[in-house]
Amino acid sequence: YDENNQVVPTSIIPLIDGGTEGFKGNARVIMHGYTSCIECTLDLFPPQVNFPQCTIANNPRLPEHCVEWVTSILWPKEKPFGPDVNIDGDSIEHIQWIVEHATKRANEHNITGINFRFTQGVVKRVIPAVASTNAVIASICATEVFKLATSSVLLMNNYTMFNDIEGIYMLTYPPEKREDCPICSNVPVRVQINETAKFQELVDQLIEKYQLIAPLICTQIDGKSKTLYMTSTKQMLELTKPHLRMTLQELGLANGIELLVGDPARASSMRVIISLTSSMETITAK
Template sequence: MATQVEDGKWHHLGKLLGRPGPFATEDFSANLEEHKKNLVETWKVLVIGAGGLGCELLKNLAYSGFRNIEPKAVTAATFINKRFPGVNVVPYFGRIEDKGEEYYRQFKIIIAGLDSIPARRWINSTLVNMLVYDDEGNIDPDSVIPFIDGGTEGFKGQSRVIYPGFTSCFECSLEAFPPQVNYPICTLANTPRLPEHCIEWAHILEWPKVWKETKFDADNTDHMKWMFETASKRAEEFNIKGVTYRLTQGVVKNIIPAIASTNAIIAASEVTEALKIVTNAADVLNNYMMYIGGEGIYTHTFEYEKKENCLVCGTSQSVYSVSGDIKLEEFIEMLGGDVNYQLKKPSIRCNNKNVFMQAPKALLEATTPNLSKKLNELFQSGDTLDITDPLLSSAAITLSEVNGVSQVFERLTSHRIQSHSQGKT
């Protein structure tokens, strides 16, 4: 209960929440006990990310009065529970993609300290898909879970507040990030030239072949050891130098170097935004803050506007032109390299038939021959291609061919609204 909170530990909250201030919103209530009760009983927080930034987030949340927290790191949860009596930090172990919507619906705020852009794209897409609409297409406010995202790279960092359905989502600004490196499947399978090719071959092709339905876990040391050893053997076979355990980790986990002081600054910014959301003590960031500390200290805030043709939250169409004479393999590579889409492992269906499927193994083998075929051999004018990708939590785009020359990406927002109006979630 809130009355059990040691006032000595939380005396700083009284100065912020127990009296009005010039930055408080109109909805702010200068009632410290009411805020303590909300922090302890109502606002359940999920922290995604177990690295340097994630640990800073846990510590800051505990100091700021949040009492119900779930993170991924067992060790960090144990430490926080011991260091802050009364704080209930519940650990879980596993991939965020393995959790269903019901799991995420229990939280009031989700805070990310991820070093992986694909993981951030996935949770962003999931939260947008969880929105509930009424018959008129209006969003139910109770279905909106604020998503506070942060990231660091060396002396640079950023924090961002996303209200799914209302502000721009993570996908809206995807072009601000460099495209993720994707290697052609035929290169990985037949003509590797780089150590990264050997690692990705072990990761994408060999793991599912050997371990069948067992999902690779980058945080499992046994899994990572197998990945390194398998990639090393592949490199020896093709006389390729440079495969190391560290490089293997970097390729499969997209590890980005970080500095402790930058982590502390960004974590402080994220938790401050969470506290503002809970208490209305000040206006929430609108909606992006960048920090550069390499030479001096520089910060800047600005609003990322919603992108109308965003694959996740947009409502309009964007035209994607491509020649019908290119091969399907080249087209898939283009989807990965385009800064607007950056799809990692797209699977394609047309007219209820599999054109190319990344998984399971049987479908991958059956559809691989289509990679060498031209688009105008596989599709006819007016065909609609359904494209799915593990970076998105569901099939979020379709691709329609027009006269064999140009294609149109189209969001499925209208379908989602219709489903919600029929009582589906």
């Protein structure tokens, strides 16, 4: 950035991103400071599919439930290949063992459709790939690289969707930048939460809203830096875990206080300002 807090064009490293899932695909060109970043469009990404543990354990209805039962419940219990051996999705022996026990589980509940290929797909979370879709998206990405290298044509503006399930459909449009994006904007995000809430509720809200994995949460209270939550080491987890049961007021988190939140899933830390609301305000908002 220059003295006016504007992006220096020569410092930009362009990112050309593409991906496919079955007959659907997308490609985009990201220019920091000029286009929306991946974080701005995080809502476009579907959450990872997870199955309720109660359904897996007690009332499986799909073949996926049977495979998940073997991997999440039976494998840790029986440890078929040794106490310290985790499931290897590329191991024929591991997948075959899962197939055998998942088939038994499926037969008990009149479920069909379990085979080696299906089981490996569930274990490895395999996304189906179609060669024609891959070719189209790869060609779009290669074309954008050529444009960047030669400056011969204007770049894509800046996100393209592709769908060839029924015929061929394509759409190119520029996703808007989020003004509160923690990656490409310096503006802190605001999180509303009830003033009587416990710290656990705030952590859960941050994890769900910003898809965090293992958040590190710090703040400054009375001019002193304080680590509120940290899971990266066992010692810090033991020290900060009791904070989850405390209310925000007990931790000294007043209205308008700023938190610094880091996470392995994010390229940089994000600034979060807490906006406390009363119970009456929450009811009125609803």
